[in-house]
Amino acid sequence: MGQKQSAEKFSVQELIQKSSGKKQKKLIEKMIPIILLLIASVSVLTTFGIVGTLIVETVIFFKQVKVTDFLFGTEWFPFANTEQLFGILPLIAGTLKVTGIAVIVAVPFGIASAIFLSEYASDKTRRIIKPILEVLAGVPTIVYGFFALTFVTPLLQQFIPDLKIFNALSPGIVVGVMILPMIASLSEDAMSSVPNSIREGALAMGSTKLEVALKVVLPAALSGITASVVLAVSRAIGETMIVSLAGGSTPKFDWNVTESIQTMTAYIVQVSSGDAGYGTTIYYSIYAVGFTLFLFTLLMNYLAHVISKKYREEY
């Protein structure tokens, strides 16, 4: 027994001596963090790549088109033969129309679903409904676009005879359906994180579940809910395929939702799927439009970040 122990001790010591002598191992330990840092810097490089590309190509665009014409021009005719016009306001109007309709659809339905899931539903119901919402969030946008074009638009045309085949209403509604799960699940997270003691306090005072939900939980979770809506708006602004398929390609600076429109994203798709030659003004214009789009979504994401950081109630 004693002999065996000493033999083991000896072998452990030998092992330690052996392994501490390995220089290779020390080298690996030193190299790994550096290699991993290099890998981690790929995401930083991506951001620099995006911002850099957009700025460089946009600057070239602004050598050919005046900045003021671009920012304040109310007409967008890049394919005109005589005089090309690059005023971005019609594209922004198209984007805002679709986003506005999407918000009108998604916010009431999303928040109502969140209240139902967080305040009323049993665990069992929640376990059934949440995965279905996840499926809805996982449907590729091209499928939604096809659905908007071939189902929602004909359906709406039965109620609104003036509705054109390409319009802002149908893609707007479908974009709303697309961002609905995002609002529902993020808002539900915000509401679920309100502590139960507060709910129980209100219930003990004789409140109904509705009063608890609207007067206690909703105000407490407001920052999270607002942040979820802002993030969803950012997603709606950047949405591309639904509006490309069902929105049309005639940018107009007005607030009519029954006629063909064009959003910033749809313009980029239109130009890149056609053959706008490399180096033409039209080619550079997609970067200027992309840059504008990028700034819009960046602003929205920053806003969501500030709202959820600054106005969060701590318990």
Add this chain to the structure above:
Amino acid sequence: MRYVNHEAVVKKMNKRLIVNGIFKTIFFAATLFALLVLAVLFYRIISQGVGYLTPEFFQNFGSRVPEKAGIKAALIGSIWLMCVVAPVSIILGVGTAIYLEEYATKNKLNDFIRMNISNLAGVPSVVFGLLGLTIFVRALALGNSVLAAGFTMSLLILPVIIVGAQEAIRAVPQDVREASYGMGATKWQTILNVVLPSAIPGILTGAILALSRAVGETAPLVVIGIPVIVHFLPENLLSQFTALPMQIYDWAKRPQEAFQYVASAGILVLMIFLLIMNSIAIFIRNKFSKRY
């Protein structure tokens, strides 16, 4: 003397309970709305597309004639695309996650990397397409190849994979790491032999879900100029190719009504592709995930 009017209280209480009941129904109906849309969407696509899902549909290339149009090039192309996206995005994503969770100390550089990843997650996919077009297609002269599209898609889903892998690594309890150090293991040995094996189910689940997003993503492919009518299969990573969502986009745009049904059939193939990927993810999550 009564201070409380019993009848009035009962009446008020009943009214509040009724309002509660009504609103409960409204909230439930709103939740059902989403489910209803999903049901209609699936019903439409299945009823329209199932008739076109013939063996020929999988053997034919794209065509101007709806009856002869097939999905072979797009399906094989999407599989090729995944063969680039999966290794590139998982290596980059898991590497970044290990760095951030295990090595990164709290300093400005690492805060910047973290902030940068959350910002990147909010950039619209079409903007990633512009990045891919400029850097991979033009500057690196990869053309509209499998490789260029694969790199673009990898960068697009990178933030999702990083965040998923970070959560999986964070879920490995500290005790296990300390036990490993206690046995004399070095940091890298601990990560490689202790942390990663128990985090892998979580990492893979997140990665497969991110990859299924890449399968259905269309906008970046359009922007980098992936062709839609392709009559050959990719031979290597620098070949031209087309992918499922591109093919569907092309069919959906066509004015002939018959192409609507072809598009539905294409969507069915895409959805089955996604379903298989998601089932694998759920299988891995249920089978291999450990609870501490």
